[in-house]
Amino acid sequence: MKKLLFFFLLSTQISFAQTRNYFFEFKRIEAKVLKTSKNNKHADLAKSLINEYKTTSKIDLIDLAKDLVGYGITIDPKNNISKFLPAKYTLNLKTRLSAIGVIDANKAELNEKQQEYLAKYLKNSSTISEDKYFTGLKYMDFEDENKLGTNQAITLEDKNYTTYFTKKDKWIYALSIHKKTDELVLYKFDTKAIPSDDYLLIQMEKDRKLKWAEESKLRDAFPLYHDVRIDDIRTALYYLLREEPYKSDKKFVEYAQNMRQKLDRTNIRQFTKELDYFLDLKIDEKVWKFKSDEVLNLKHTSAHALADIYFGSDAYMLAEKFFLRSLLDYKLHSAGGSNIHKDGNRIIYDLSKVYEKLGKTDEMIGYLIPLLNGNGSISSATKLLNAYLEKNKIDKKNLKKQIDASFESLENLRGDGTYTWIFNGKVIFFYSVFTKTESSFAKEVMETDFYKSL
Structure with missing residues (x-):
């Protein structure tokens, strides 16, 4: 051998x-x-x-x-x-x-x-x-x-x-x-x-x-946009429990006591009934405007958290409901308009993903188009739009015609930055701190690389 x-x-x-x-x-x-x-x-x-x-x-x-x-x-x-x-x-x-x-x-x-x-x-x-x-x-x-x-x-x-x-x-x-x-x-x-x-x-x-990777896994498993703001709920409850009618509301007191520990993206999922209850509280914004931002934002934070919780749990119909409520019914209060703007952008971005899961193609596309018109999320919206087009084999020329036909439908819903536009027969809501007109809306979208690629 x-x-x-x-x-x-x-x-x-x-x-x-x-x-x-x-x-x-x-x-x-x-x-x-x-x-x-x-x-x-x-x-x-x-x-x-x-x-x-x-x-x-x-x-x-x-x-x-x-x-x-x-x-x-x-x-x-x-x-x-x-x-x-x-x-x-x-x-x-x-x-x-x-x-x-x-x-x-x-x-x-x-x-x-x-x-x-x-x-x-x-x-x-x-x-x-x-x-x-x-x-x-x-x-x-x-x-x-x-x-x-x-x-x-x-x-x-x-x-x-x-x-x-x-x-x-x-x-x-x-x-x-x-x-x-x-x-x-x-x-x-x-x-x-x-x-x-x-x-x-x-x-x-x-x-x-390593920490970022671990947090990324948590974000994927437990999505929560207000991961820092979420514990402001306990601060709001602290202030409310000192006032009437809240301190005499037995259900409210019980729910507040349930939230004794610091709230985060993992444990907030235990409190869906509490968060839902907070949405029905009567809170006078004029009274609390100079007293507590946490109280002013209690409903928004609760509604947005519920939307994230249900999205992470694959309960997409409920996610849709609470994303829309956090956008339209309980808008974020902030001294700086950029925070409200970012919050609104994130909501309609996530709504697009909800509609993708629900198989609603028009809404899936429609909620991303406003993010192309100077709303500050062009890159993420473009990436998701291109993924949708490829995955769903959407014809670009036809999509361009649908977008062009929708520009004239833009409407300032309440004069507070909440806009609607009708894309392919579906009503789309979005928020912008910038004043939009039909012509400015169309111009900003048409100047993007995504639109030019159609």
């Missing part, structure tokens, strides 16, 4: 042992690397890196306890392609998950900053912290994060690769072997490249991203 040549990191130890039940032959890997890169301008670098691998030693977990920046050489023997790219290794101390990868491997060419980074790194990696591209690279993370394995050698398994780590002096080396193809990636990292003072900042950024 032919004797296999294993990849040695110590003269007496196998350090690149796979976590599976076999070892890989370094000679074959070496041959693939040299053959694939021989006609590439990075051939000498690849050859040098292979020779360095032969003299490295076993690595410890402590060596991989911080982020690293360096470079990688991708090897694709099947297509005879090799690329020289920026690379990053990351470790999140909080989650203890790691990742490794090259940057922009699928791009035909690297940008100028990336090329400058690689040139500087090869010349003198100890000064790379002065590089502009390095500033962003040190904070970069990868989505596919996993725990380091410690079976015989330290390895990292992700969706596509098994990666083996080793070291020599201040350098850490890694070899990634594709699980299904002959593709490889050779890595080299200078452990001194990132200044020690930066590691706290890097971890803080990871913590921020």
Whole structure:
């Protein structure tokens, strides 16, 4: 039986042992690397890196306890392609998950900053912290994060690769072997490249991203536009409980006492009957105008919260009802018009999503058109409109005709910024702090990229 040549990191130890039940032959890997890169301008670098691998030693977990920046050489023997790219290794101390990868491997060419980074790194990696591209690279993370394995050698398994780590002096080396193809990636990292003072900042950024990701999951599961304002409900209840007729209203007192804990996007869902009850309270706006904004906005906050709760619960008919009530019956009170404006925009944006769920195409489209006419949400509305058109195979030319025919129907409903317009026979409501006329409404919509694309 032919004797296999294993990849040695110590003269007496196998350090690149796979976590599976076999070892890989370094000679074959070496041959693939040299053959694939021989006609590439990075051939000498690849050859040098292979020779360095032969003299490295076993690595410890402590060596991989911080982020690293360096470079990688991708090897694709099947297509005879090799690329020289920026690379990053990351470790999140909080989650203890790691990742490794090259940057922009699928791009035909690297940008100028990336090329400058690689040139500087090869010349003198100890000064790379002065590089502009390095500033962003040190904070970069990868989505596919996993725990380091410690079976015989330290390895990292992700969706596509098994990666083996080793070291020599201040350098850490890694070899990634594709699980299904002959593709490889050779890595080299200078452990001194990132200044020690930066590691706290890097971890803080990871913590921020992790917190944002967790909050995003909560926002998806428990939508709530007024996630900060929602606890103002308890402040409003505090003021009302000191006054008649509220403090003599047994049902009101009971419901107020139910809300003793701080309200947030998760626990507010326990109080739908309380929120619904608050909508029927008689609150004299003139009396409370200079006493409490929280009381003035109790009904709006409650109605908008109910709309979000029912939308998140897939109760779309109820969501429609309370979105419309929060827009038309209980408009937000605010000293600054921009808050009212943003609130109104969000309501009609969410109404569009409600009508999509209900299969009401005209309302689905109609509620987004006002967001195109200078109402401050052009980007989000355009993105959603384009998604609707593609998903529902809506004819653009016909849609343009429908929009053009609707401009003349614009009407200032109550003279308070609440407008209606009729799109394809359906009445659409929206709010704007800006005065709208039929001509200004039409002009602003027709100047948008979305309209011009029809």
